[in-house]
Amino acid sequence: MSVKINENYLLLQNSYLFIEIARRIDEFQKNNPEVDIIRMGIGDVTKPLTPTVLTAFKKAVVEMGDEKTFMGYGPEQGYPFLIKTIIKNDFEPLGVNLELDEVFISDGSKCDTGNIQEIFDLNNKIAVTDPVYPVYVDTNVMAGRTGHIKDNGMYEGLVYLPCIQENDFVPELPKEKVDIIYLCFPNNPTGTTLNKEQLTKFVEYAKENESIILFDAAYEKFITEDDVPHSIYEIDGAKEVAIEFRSFSKTAGFTGTRCAYTIVPKELKAVDSYGNLQSVNELWNRRQTTKFNGVSYPVQKAAEATFTEEGKKEIMDNIEYYMNNSKIIRESLANIGLNVYGGVNSPYIWVKTPNDMDSWDFFDLLLNEANVVGTPGAGFGSSGEGYLRLTAFNSLENTKEAMKRISELSF
Amino acid sequence: MSVKINENYLLLQNSYLFIEIARRIDEFQKNNPEVDIIRMGIGDVTKPLTPTVLTAFKKAVVEMGDEKTFMGYGPEQGYPFLIKTIIKNDFEPLGVNLELDEVFISDGSKCDTGNIQEIFDLNNKIAVTDPVYPVYVDTNVMAGRTGHIKDNGMYEGLVYLPCIQENDFVPELPKEKVDIIYLCFPNNPTGTTLNKEQLTKFVEYAKENESIILFDAAYEKFITEDDVPHSIYEIDGAKEVAIEFRSFSKTAGFTGTRCAYTIVPKELKAVDSYGNLQSVNELWNRRQTTKFNGVSYPVQKAAEATFTEEGKKEIMDNIEYYMNNSKIIRESLANIGLNVYGGVNSPYIWVKTPNDMDSWDFFDLLLNEANVVGTPGAGFGSSGEGYLRLTAFNSLENTKEAMKRISELSF
Known part of the structure; x- marks a missing residue:
């Protein structure tokens, strides 16, 4: 071929963060088909469109x-x-x-x-x-x-x-x-x-x-x-x-x-x-x-x-639902001695890994031991190393269950 | 400012074709508010989504x-x-x-x-x-x-x-x-x-x-x-x-x-x-x-x-409707001695302007005298000069009326 590609694309890292996460989840689920994984990784909402919308x-x-x-x-x-x-x-x-x-x-x-x-x-x-x-x-x-x-x-x-x-x-x-x-x-x-x-x-x-x-x-x-x-x-x-x-x-x-x-x-x-x-x-x-x-x-x-007016109210209800999850995550993790940030004005909670664990190791630990998926901070850049992102977009029940499982781990 | 723009944008021509067309239509309509303009310019459909869709x-x-x-x-x-x-x-x-x-x-x-x-x-x-x-x-x-x-x-x-x-x-x-x-x-x-x-x-x-x-x-x-x-x-x-x-x-x-x-x-x-x-x-x-x-x-x-199956049938019905318009446009304009191209496998009819008129002049003539809007061929490049594009996406009634009006002109 003589058509030349935009070679800048070759400078990109090979895999997009969420693809690697999906790969690890798939592998774990394949080996543990009976386990119910709670996903608190990707920032996708779970509440449906509201009635007015x-x-x-x-x-x-x-x-x-x-x-x-x-x-x-x-x-x-x-x-x-x-x-x-x-x-x-x-x-x-x-x-x-x-x-x-x-x-x-x-x-x-x-x-x-x-x-x-x-x-x-x-x-x-x-x-x-x-x-x-x-x-x-x-x-x-x-x-x-x-x-x-x-x-x-x-x-x-x-x-x-x-x-x-x-x-x-x-x-x-x-x-x-x-x-x-x-x-x-x-x-x-x-x-x-x-x-x-x-x-x-x-x-x-x-x-x-x-x-x-x-x-x-x-x-x-x-x-x-x-x-x-x-x-x-x-x-x-x-x-x-x-x-x-x-x-x-x-x-x-x-x-x-x-x-x-x-x-x-x-x-x-x-x-x-x-x-x-x-x-x-x-x-x-x-x-x-x-x-x-x-x-x-x-x-x-x-x-x-x-x-x-009705639409705004419905949407604020959903946001409050998610923000209640945020609060539960922040407080549950603080209770077990983890350093947690964010979650007050945002559906994202940024967790410092315990014992200077690196963020993919902490990801694997939560996946394997608590069957909870977060997003390794390192995936967002080198200053994200040593952190993990959790999102508040899951259901209240799943959020509580996830916190219960994590709280039972010993770090 | 020290932020530099992508200067290639300055190489673009000032106005996009359809903006200039809209400007001329607006001006004409302002001066002739009672006139019913038939738009056969932009390639936009008029048939609604079909029932199955x-x-x-x-x-x-x-x-x-x-x-x-x-x-x-x-x-x-x-x-x-x-x-x-x-x-x-x-x-x-x-x-x-x-x-x-x-x-x-x-x-x-x-x-x-x-x-x-x-x-x-x-x-x-x-x-x-x-x-x-x-x-x-x-x-x-x-x-x-x-x-x-x-x-x-x-x-x-x-x-x-x-x-x-x-x-x-x-x-x-x-x-x-x-x-x-x-x-x-x-x-x-x-x-x-x-x-x-x-x-x-x-x-x-x-x-x-x-x-x-x-x-x-x-x-x-x-x-x-x-x-x-x-x-x-x-x-x-x-x-x-x-x-x-x-x-x-x-x-x-x-x-x-x-x-x-x-x-x-x-x-x-x-x-x-x-x-x-x-x-x-x-x-x-x-x-x-x-x-x-x-x-x-x-x-x-x-x-x-x-x-x-039902969706395909409905869509082919719409396409046949538009293609019938195509046929009417081609035949009507050929009947009055214009050279017309396209329209057999396409909803677009490419009309050679009469008497080597340039394409914006022909556009203005059709707008002013027949109150029909086409698209000047020159807007698509220099080899489009001397042509005008009509589309078959209007209603059958409007298409017939537009052809009647154009047929009454003398070139």
Whole structure:
């Protein structure tokens, strides 16, 4: 062949974290077919779509079957009915005003956080927290913004901001000047957050260094503490330096339904090589109109229903259910002397492994001895070594049973 | 700012074709509010989802509301139930055997044909037909595979294969060696096709030149003539040189529902810089698992239903309805002495403008005098100049009325 591949793909690690986890579970289950494994690894919800969402979803499907109400191609950016209700419900109460064309509906934050780097030059310097959601790193590797992976699991050319016990999982500002910073708070995987003062420091850094923050707020609805910003735009001037990603996946149980949204303020500019300011909003709009064709109409109607009074109540009930699980996990593990973090403003609990065990060993121990599946922290980056992520998305019964089993182990 | 944009975006033409069309329609309608415009421009369907599809869609939505049947994250590549039925119905009858992991479900062929170039090196030489679906060109411009656009509307660095009256809209093989060739047959916008012998020449060219063909078969269900291949894999050895894109959009009315699929055979290889063969299937799988999170579960169930016996019948009824419109358009325009092409195996009719009028002038004439909207051929590339595209997706009544109005004009 003479067709050449995008060789950056060869820099990627061979297996995606969750594939290796699935392999180990399969192997264990094959050898122990009678054992009931409780999965607290992958961050997938278990509660079904709520009644109000379901009603709207069904109604929209029925519309698709009638010539008079059938919907063909919609706007690539999403329908105004959904964008309006997002602005009104998610941002206006925070004092954040947005125009309709600053909100882009998509089929998932994974897509948006993965695709956003396309509109920026390859020579921008990128910073990520460590541990980190792998999509931020892998999509930059695939685009060619990194060198090889080093023995410590870090890629040459990326700046890593460790989030560890020693700094209360609050990343320090980059010591060198970086152009683009990925932040996800409430954080996946650590479950910890930044308070307003801490997030303000990042916005100020971005202003001083003329950087852009890519702020993943997929878990904002899980925030329970007052001092934790739900949106980066609660920080003064953040519109000039930040893109925000939000999702219906975890909040409204849309992991299998697929809908998300991304905010690209018009104040946000970047430069071309002549030093001319260019609108990032227009670039993203061009990207989306060229490579994307909008979200399924019934899915957008279902998403809209999450913002009705009844829909909001149902969704908050589900979130409270999950957050009760979070509490049970935190308290049960603390009771047996483990150090646990997160879980207060997030469905993720970040557990320090006992006796400096490495995270895959602790994963194997929990799988083999308690038949509980977590996610090894090392899978999220080298600073995740020595930790394990548990999620609150299982049923209350399973969560309690899992905690009982773990509590019976001796470390 | 010090963040640099992807400057390739500045090479794109300012406005997307359909935005300019919408602008001219809006202006005309504003000045003539009483006029009933018939839109035969954008290739969007008008028939609603069929009853069988609707039933399956609703049933799957209901499943999403019940804890026992709720579906969270699905496979990024799509559910096996849909992949199996695609292989069985679309490919087995053609004698084409595919494995489950050679088929990738997505939310649209626009996404897939736009994203596919990511997995190939930036230095590959790209060929497109002219006229062409703009997404193939624009996504390569955005990636940096071209130079500036020239006065004739062609980008430096791309190879254009003209499809014009003089060659019966059958592109000649590239005169220079190219690495990747985009082909769309039945063609958008010309509505013409390649017969088996003509397509075989491209497969042979690709084998000799070690090229890859990106074959967009979004309109294959509209084929009525025996000698026209429905899949490029009907040609011997094509699995070693071709990726095929298919969609539910035009066939099953999914333009607003969003579902498509892409075939990447395991036989297909490309090279890295050491000359090692690499699996294109594995690259695409990595791309999709990293940047995409699968299609909405109810949408995949709806798509599955298009392959039931009843579903197939309903869909063929819709296609026959549209193809009857095609016939009416072709015959009406031929009757008044216009040269018309396509429309036999496709819902698109490619009309030569009368008296060597340029295509935007003909567009304006039809809009102003007949209140019928087409798509100016020049919008699809310089070889589209002097043509206009009409689509068969309107109602029978509107199609007849549009033809009546055009027939009353004198050219």
